[in-house]
Amino acid sequence: MDLLSESSNPNFEYTITNINPSSSSTISMLPPPLPPPPPPPAPSRYENQKRRDWNTFGQYLRNHRPPLSLSLCSGTHVLEFLRYLDQFGKTKVHNQTCPFFGRPNPPAPCPCPLRQAWGSLDALIGRLRAAYDEHGGKPETNPFGARAVRVYLREVRDYQAKARGISYQKKRKRPKKTVATPAPATNQ
Numbered sequence: 001m002d003l004l005s006e007s008s009n010p011n012f013e014y015t016i017t018n019i020n021p022s023s024s025s026t027i028s029m030l031p032p033p034l035p036p037p038p039p040p041p042a043p044s045r046y047e048n049q050k051r052r053d054w055n056t057f058g059q060y061l062r063n064h065r066p067p068l069s070l071s072l073c074s075g076t077h078v079l080e081f082l083r084y085l086d087q088f089g090k091t092k093v094h095n096q097t098c099p100f101f102g103r104p105n106p107p108a109p110c111p112c113p114l115r116q117a118w119g120s121l122d123a124l125i126g127r128l129r130a131a132y133d134e135h136g137g138k139p140e141t142n143p144f145g146a147r148a149v150r151v152y153l154r155e156v157r158d159y160q161a162k163a164r165g166i167s168y169q170k171k172r173k174r175p176k177k178t179v180a181t182p183a184p185a186t187n188q
């Protein structure tokens with residue numbers, strides 16, 4: 001638990017000591033001021049998001065029944081966490097029985113559930129995996145890198161691709177009509 005509280009302590013705040021330029025004409029007995037240490041780089045959006053995700057997961061562990069500590073956390077618990085997050089999802093994922101299954105732009109509402117989009121979950125796991133590492137976790141015990149998590153993410157991606165009629169393959173710039181020209185070698 002102590003591991004988690006560290007991340008709530010922002011270390012990016014620093015004060016800038018303002019050296020008054022008009023004082024340069026006065027004789028000063030003080031030694032010339034040392035240049036201020038370079039300020040730590042402002043945290044990026046990624047870093048901020050990573051810290052928030054880490055806090056969210058810590059909160060999830062604290063509220064877990066039975067209580068769960070990070071050291072006991074396995075891929076199974078990470079999957080539990082991902083399913084728990086689905087209730088806050090905003091992405092419509094059609095059931096196979098829905099007439100809009102596989103249609104990217106359904107013409108009418110349907111009662112299918114909202115879920116976390118695969119891309120969000122995938123990015124989240126990447127951030128949590130890095131955060132675990134940065135908090136001293138060993139790579140071999142990193143629950144976010146567990147095989148079960150990778151398999152789950154792949155299943156979510158494949159199912160959402162079908163249900164939403166969206167391909168998660170990287171889009172190719174080349175339009176399809178240029179069939180006559182020899183196709184470049186694909187790296188698949």
Ligand SMILES: [Zn+2]
Pocket residue numbers: 093094095098099100101110111112
């Ligand atoms: Zn539907």
